Amino acid sequence: xxxxxxxxxxxxxxxxxxxxxxxxxxxxxxxxxxxxxxxxxxxxxxxxxxxxxxxxxxxxxxxxxxxxxxx
Numbered sequence: 001x002x003x004x005x006x007x008x009x010x011x012x013x014x015x016x017x018x019x020x021x022x023x024x025x026x027x028x029x030x031x032x033x034x035x036x037x038x039x040x041x042x043x044x045x046x047x048x049x050x051x052x053x054x055x056x057x058x059x060x061x062x063x064x065x066x067x068x069x070x071x
Contacts, residue, residue, distance in 0.1 A: 005034040005069040011062040034059075038068040 002017040008024070008031045015021050024031050038056055056068035 003037040005037050005059060005061070005067060007032040007034055012059055012067075014061050014067060035069040038070070 003014050004017055004021060006013050006015050006021065006024070008029065012034065014037055056070045059067055059069050061067050
């Protein structure tokens with residue numbers, strides 16, 4: 001299962017690409033898929049991030065957690 005960073009009403013949410021994203025589409029909720037998240041709870045413990053090789057952009061989700069998004 002992939003996790004995606006999705007902007008909904010100016011907030012960044014982490015959602016899976018199956019059920020949660022489908023709910024937005026089914027309910028015609030305007031959203032923008034920013035990109036794929038490294039893992040559901042990617043933070044500075046990510047080995048790619050620590051080595052400086054993570055190709056992702058660091059963002060904060062709606063809960064204030066740091067996430068890495070492959071844009």
